[in-house]
Amino acid sequence: MTDIFTEVDESVRQAKLESWWARWRPFVFVGVAALIGAVALNEFVLKPGAERATTARALELENAVKALEDGDYDVARQGLEAIIAADTDLSPIASHFLARVQFEGGGDVAGAASTLAAAGDLEGGPFERLAVLKAAYLTADTVSLADLEAKLGPLVADDSALGALSRELVAAKAFAAGDIRRARTLYNQLKFDAAAPAGVVARADVALAAMPLMTTEAQAPPAEPPAPTQPEDPGQ
Numbered sequence: 245m246t247d248i249f250t251e252v253d254e255s256v257r258q259a260k261l262e263s264w265w266a267r268w269r270p271f272v273f274v275g276v277a278a279l280i281g282a283v284a285l286n287e288f289v290l291k292p293g294a295e296r297a298t299t300a301r302a303l304e305l306e307n308a309v310k311a312l313e314d315g316d317y318d319v320a321r322q323g324l325e326a327i328i329a330a331d332t333d334l335s336p337i338a339s340h341f342l343a344r345v346q347f348e349g350g351g352d353v354a355g356a357a358s359t360l361a362a363a364g365d366l367e368g369g370p371f372e373r374l375a376v377l378k379a380a381y382l383t384a385d386t387v388s389l390a391d392l393e394a395k396l397g398p399l400v401a402d403d404s405a406l407g408a409l410s411r412e413l414v415a416a417k418a419f420a421a422g423d424i425r426r427a428r429t430l431y432n433q434l435k436f437d438a439a440a441p442a443g444v445v446a447r448a449d450v451a452l453a454a455m456p457l458m459t460t461e462a463q464a465p466p467a468e469p470p471a472p473t474q475p476e477d478p479g480q
Contacts, residue, residue, distance in 0.1 A: 305324075336375065376399055412448070418430065431452050
């Protein structure tokens with residue numbers, strides 16, 4: 245008797261399943277077709293299209309940089325401005341080259357500093373952070389020590405090569421402003437900074453040797469320290 249009930253239950257379940265399938269089968273087919281279509285669209289249309297766009301932008305950047313190296317500043321400027329306006333991952337890199345066009349091609353220091361400042365972001369990637377430092381280099385002679393430190397922000401305390409270069413720039417500005425004690429402290433720290441590039445350490449040694457002793461600071465004006473070198477442009 246139990247077997248009969250089991251068979252009946254199974255027949256009922258099967259009938260219900262067949263009824264459900266007959267009712268919802270078209271929707272299931274449509275859903276599966278839509279899923280397959282979405283995957284195909286992404287794999288064969290959207291993804292290749294995005295890759296082609298990235299390749300095209302990279303080629304535009306390469307052509308603009310070549311024009312810059314050839315001294316064709318107008319062509320380089322147009323190409324680089326177009327890449328920056330597109331607001332892609334290549335835009336910060338293009339900003340560095342555009343600043344170089346403005347600086348080398350027309351001596352526009354203010355324009356170059358403005359381009360770098362617009363691209364700079366202390367919370368961004370390496371090119372954005374480098375833009376902050378380079379903008380500070382271009383304006384260091386025209387701003388106060390406090391303003392320079394404000395421009396550099398937390399980059400001054402960063403435990404990296406960019407941080408060491410920032411501290412060197414602040415040290416040079418402090419020296420030029422007559423704050424010998426501050427400059428000497430920063431240069432001494434740079435001598436033993438594990439993150440400082442070799443050039444920064446060497447210039448710190450030279451600067452310290454050129455500084456008067458603390459007891460004789462008031463007797464003679466300080467000699468000029470070696471100027472920190474501007475960070476190298478990407479691609480150079």
